[in-house]
Amino acid sequence: MTTSEPIRFRVLSLNCWGIRYLSKNCKERFVLIGDLLNQEQLDIALLQEVWCEKDFLFLKKKLSSIYPYSHYFKSGFIGSGLAVFSRHQFHDAFLYRYSLFGYPYMAQHGDWFGGKAVGKVLLNINGLKIHVFVTHLHAEYCREKDSYLPHRVVQAWELQQFIRHTSAAADVVILGGDLNMHPDDLGTRLLRNYTGLQDSFSETANFDGCEEGHTHISENPFTNTDNLVPFGGGIRIDYILFKGSGEVDVSCESLSTTKGPVPGHPFPYSDHEALTAEFLFTPTTKGNRCSERQSVNEARTEVKVGLHCAERMRHTAARTGIMGLVLLVLELAIAAVPLFALGAEQPFPKASFYLLGALCFAILLSTLLLYIFYSMEVKALQGTEDQMRLALSKSLVTYSILTVTAVHLVDIKTSSVFENEI
């Protein structure tokens, strides 16, 4: 670190909802997003759901004079959708793909095809090492019966691991993105407690934007308002989080959100509101660490519930596969009868024979694919659970009280998954 002058640093985060041909006014909105970025004079813009590379290239061209540096993180079948535009040069870029990100057969949700990930770029401004992360976690389609919760908890766990392990040398850490989690949700707490990241919304004295910092509001014409009714018309699921280090004090000077329609246009930038935060980095010598470690027990319970489901699904796939195999063998045995008893008539009409055979093969193939898929899910969940157990065992004494709470929680959620405790 070579600077001693305070540095102002402006960050924008926006989920662009850029699904070509499916998202409404997609092309027009990318033009407006480009205008917004040019006009906001940011240091860095963190965009999510830029699903089509053509849209990224369009923005890259449009923004080239103010933001000469950009990076598009590629992953999965479609891409991670993550894009970064910066006034400062990137000194490195790194992508971590989450081990779980939905199911390929839930094509209507599409999360699996994106290959959800967290991207990181390194900036160096006047000698300050600034590590900037951008991510987009798995969507929540139904809060009451959220079958993706274990996947999102695994993602939050891996996100905090990735940030902790890769930012040991950072003077400043900034994370922006659509976490698809409310401020008090398990994953948000896990992430904040384990990394020590602070929430710019609760840390700033100068907020201007939608009520309670909501970024997904019912006034938005692209939003399904039914989902938002229980939450009073809006939720906060997009964040800009930050932390300093022993060397740099970071304060959030202001935070703002866009508020519905773009001035002069009938529609907003996206189905989410954009967040813009202004930070002040002040070099110092005093320490600034936070290492609270609540919520891991609860997270472990969620992961175990997910593990239990995945194991059950794998078992079902295996059983169905075996049934398909038995059916095929039976069919072949019946069809083989005339071969041994010459003269006996073929008991099968040919059409049914081929149809049944094709059905058996289809069952075998699809159950095999499902079996492989669920096995991978089980492995990823077990791996995360092991690492959470390790994190807990390090501080067993400190957390004895928390463990009691967790056991209680497990009793409530599921009594059958709680087999191999520490």
Next chain:
Amino acid sequence: MTTSEPIRFRVLSLNCWGIRYLSKNCKERFVLIGDLLNQEQLDIALLQEVWCEKDFLFLKKKLSSIYPYSHYFKSGFIGSGLAVFSRHQFHDAFLYRYSLFGYPYMAQHGDWFGGKAVGKVLLNINGLKIHVFVTHLHAEYCREKDSYLPHRVVQAWELQQFIRHTSAAADVVILGGDLNMHPDDLGTRLLRNYTGLQDSFSETANFDGCEEGHTHISENPFTNTDNLVPFGGGIRIDYILFKGSGEVDVSCESLSTTKGPVPGHPFPYSDHEALTAEFLFTPTTKGNRCSERQSVNEARTEVKVGLHCAERMRHTAARTGIMGLVLLVLELAIAAVPLFALGAEQPFPKASFYLLGALCFAILLSTLLLYIFYSMEVKALQGTEDQMRLALSKSLVTYSILTVTAVHLVDIKTSSVFENEI
């Protein structure tokens, strides 16, 4: 860092070849490997290809008195095969799954099902932060026509990224594992040059083991000797690499390999030889960094060649899929004739109709899966190439000479893939 006394630290790395029911003498060999570990009194043992969790649990039980701490890294369908046994407590564990690790339909090679990865554990010995990595890269099945080379280069690139980004706060870094690369191979150079890791074989004055440090030798009864003939009967593909920091000097006091059969038994521990290194960690204040950055241009070329292949394969899959679709439509059209021209005879024998229909569906499904798979491969290769370009652009002036070399190399390897240069 709180210690000032030098610390001795012993590490073992072994590819265990632990494929139950397929690897010869698998069960007996795990008993012998357990004995070896107990007798060697190591600080940490880094094992690869412990494919079956039961074998890990067997070792865990057998080693529990000397190595109370262990971690098994889970990933992919079968598991990463990586296991760590330690005398010292783990303060954290983290797994990074490589974005490419072979093809699911190459079941005879099996690399895809393992979900290749790099595992990391953190130790703290007398205040020294020791970051230990274990990995197993994609196997090389044919050196002359190595279709997995782009995958292995992507893995080597991601490995160096992971080590660099996660070990900024480390006093000592150690990497052990089966890299499936010779000492002068592109991936090995990439890894060493970018991380500054040193090779214990070339750095120690005290080596005792197979000729030239070979870990895969033709005398081994489990090895296919034909592959090793061009290399004079042995190759070095297993490594223990290390580096210190500004705070700690690390020297490799000795390195040894096992030499064929276990004393008193007719077979060796595995199809690889085990490596054991003894290090001395001496706290100091002088810097010890190495930041040579050769070989990235060459690596980028390899990645581009792989990208070209993947794009071609994806194109083929798409074309075949369209053919299948056309065939299906044609069949349905012909079959529909009698529906419109009443009285006309069904031109298709029913059996052929169903068989052809099933074939079309099979083609459509398999090409769809292949298309998705190759798209993911293209994304991962493009992502790595982007990051390599970023790494290069940072130091464009320094590397102008290297770039000339790379262009020359590209001309030799492939002239058609070199489109979007920096």
